[in-house]
Amino acid sequence: MDFNITVIGAGVVGLAIGANLSKTTNKVAVLEKNNKFGQETSSRNSEVIHSGIYYQHNSLKSVLCVRGQKLLYDYCDNNNIKYNKCGKYIVATNTDEAKKIIEIFENAKKNGVKHGRIIEQKELNKLEPNIKAVKAIFFPQTGIVDSYSLMKNLETEILNNRADIAYNSEVVEINKITDGYKITVKEGGGVFSFTSKILINATGLFADKISEMVGLKKPEHKLYFCKGEYFAVRNGKQKLLKSLVYPVPNKNISLGIHSTIDISGNLKLGPNAIYVDKHSLNYRVNKSNLTSFYEATKRFLPFIEKKDLFPDQAGIRPQLSKTNGKINDFIITNEEKYGYKNFINLIGIESPGLTSCLTIAEYVRHIIINN
Numbered sequence: 001m002d003f004n005i006t007v008i009g010a011g012v013v014g015l016a017i018g019a020n021l022s023k024t025t026n027k028v029a030v031l032e033k034n035n036k037f038g039q040e041t042s043s044r045n046s047e048v049i050h051s052g053i054y055y056q057h058n059s060l061k062s063v064l065c066v067r068g069q070k071l072l073y074d075y076c077d078n079n080n081i082k083y084n085k086c087g088k089y090i091v092a093t094n095t096d097e098a099k100k101i102i103e104i105f106e107n108a109k110k111n112g113v114k115h116g117r118i119i120e121q122k123e124l125n126k127l128e129p130n131i132k133a134v135k136a137i138f139f140p141q142t143g144i145v146d147s148y149s150l151m152k153n154l155e156t157e158i159l160n161n162r163a164d165i166a167y168n169s170e171v172v173e174i175n176k177i178t179d180g181y182k183i184t185v186k187e188g189g190g191v192f193s194f195t196s197k198i199l200i201n202a203t204g205l206f207a208d209k210i211s212e213m214v215g216l217k218k219p220e221h222k223l224y225f226c227k228g229e230y231f232a233v234r235n236g237k238q239k240l241l242k243s244l245v246y247p248v249p250n251k252n253i254s255l256g257i258h259s260t261i262d263i264s265g266n267l268k269l270g271p272n273a274i275y276v277d278k279h280s281l282n283y284r285v286n287k288s289n290l291t292s293f294y295e296a297t298k299r300f301l302p303f304i305e306k307k308d309l310f311p312d313q314a315g316i317r318p319q320l321s322k323t324n325g326k327i328n329d330f331i332i333t334n335e336e337k338y339g340y341k342n343f344i345n346l347i348g349i350e351s352p353g354l355t356s357c358l359t360i361a362e363y364v365r366h367i368i369i370n371n
C-alpha cells in the first residue's frame with residue numbers, strides 16, 4: 001500500500017482528522033481539490049463555538065459538540081488561536097416563547113451544557129440594553145473562533161507530523177481492492193492513482209458523491225444544499241451588542257436569523273436557509289432578501305434599521321433531509337457492514353461541525369482503533 005490513511009477533503013474536519021491520525025500513524029495523506037484548505041463550508045460559516053444546546057440528547061451532534069467546545073478552547077489556548085468567548089442569549093419576546101426557552105434550557109442541561117442561566121427582563125436591560133425581550137437564557141461559554149487560524153494551525157500540524165497534503169488534487173475514481181482502496185486523482189492536466197489501506201470521506205457538500213464513487217448507493221446519504229446568507233450591520237450600530245443574540249427557533253429549517261459577531265468585532269445578521277440547486281456553488285447574497293432579515297430580527301433587535309444592512313457572505317449546509325424542524329444527526333461510520341472495510345464515511349457534517357472538528361477526529365480515531 002502507498003498510504004496507510006487517506007483523508008479526502010481539507011476543510012476543518014478533514015484537517016482535524018489528518019492532524020489527529022498523523023500523530024501516531026505514518027504515511028497519511030490529505031487530498032483537496034481546491035488550491036488551499038477551507039475554501040468551501042469551513043470558511044463560510046458563523047465561526048460560532050457552540051455549546052450543544054438544541055441537539056437531541058445523546059445524538060452525535062450533542063456529544064461531539066459539548067466535548068468539542070472544551071477541546072477547541074483548549075486547542076486555541078495552546079496554539080495562540082484567537083477566540084472571543086462572548087456568550088449567547090436566546091431571547092423570548094412573548095410569554096409563549098418564554099415557555100419555550102425553559103424547554104430549551106432543560107434540553108441543554110440534559111446534554112451536559114453547564115453555566116447556562118435564565119435572565120429576567122430587568123437584568124437583561126442592564127446587561128444588553130439594546131435587546132428587546134421579556135426573558136432570555138444566557139450561555140456564557142458560547143464564543144467565536146478565528147477559523148482561518150484554526151485551519152492553518154491544523155495544516156501545520158499535519159506537515160510537522162510528516163504527513164502529506166496535496167492541493168489541486170480532485171478524487172475522480174475510487175476502487176475497492178484487497179485490503180484497501182485504489183484512489184484516482186486529477187491533478188493539473190494529468191491523472192494518477194495510488195493505494196491506501198484506510199480511506200476517510202470528509203468532503204462536506206460532496207460526501208454523498210464520494211460515497212457513491214466507492215460503490216455505496218444509499219438513499220439516506222443523499223445531501224441537500226441549504227444556503228445561508230448573511231447581512232452586515234453597519235452605520236455605527238455594530239458595537240451595540242456584546243454577545244450573540246438568537247430568537248427562539250420556530251418550526252424552521254435553521255435556528256432562525258440571529259445576530260453574530262465576527263472575530264474582528266463586526267456585527268452580522270444571518271444565516272437564513274434556502275434550498276438551492278446541487279450543481280452550482282453560488283455564494284452570491286441576494287439583495288432582495290434584505291427585508292426578510294430586517295423583519296426577522298426587528299422584534300428583538302429594534303435598533304437595526306433596513307438602511308444599516310449590507311449583503312455580506314453566504315455558505316451552504318450539506319443537509320441530510322429537507323424536513324422542517326427536524327435536526328438531522330451527523331453520520332460518521334465505518335462502512336464495513338456494506339462490504340467496504342476501512343472506508344470511514346462522514347455525511348451531513350453541517351453545524352456544529354466547526355465546533356466539533358477535534359472531537360469528530362477523536363471519534364474517527366476511535367472507529368479505526370476498534371476495527
Ligand SMILES: Cc1cc2nc3c(=O)[nH]c(=O)nc-3n(C[C@H](O)[C@H](O)[C@H](O)COP(=O)(O)OP(=O)(O)OC[C@H]3O[C@@H](n4cnc5c(N)ncnc54)[C@H](O)[C@@H]3O)c2cc1C
Binds near residue numbers: 039
Ligand atoms: C451558513 C453556515 C453557518 C455555519 N455556522 C457554524 C457555526 O457557527 N459553528 C459551527 O460549529 N459550525 C457551523 N457551520 C458548519 C460548519 O461550517 C461545517 O460543519 C464545517 O465547516 C464542515 O467542515 P468539512 O471539513 O466537513 O467540510 P468543507 O469545509 O466543505 O470541506 C470539504 C472539503 O472537501 C473538498 N472536496 C470535495 N470533493 C472533493 C474531491 N472529489 N476531491 C478532493 N477534495 C474534495 C472540498 O473542496 C472541501 O475543501 C455552519 C455552516 C454553514 C453553511
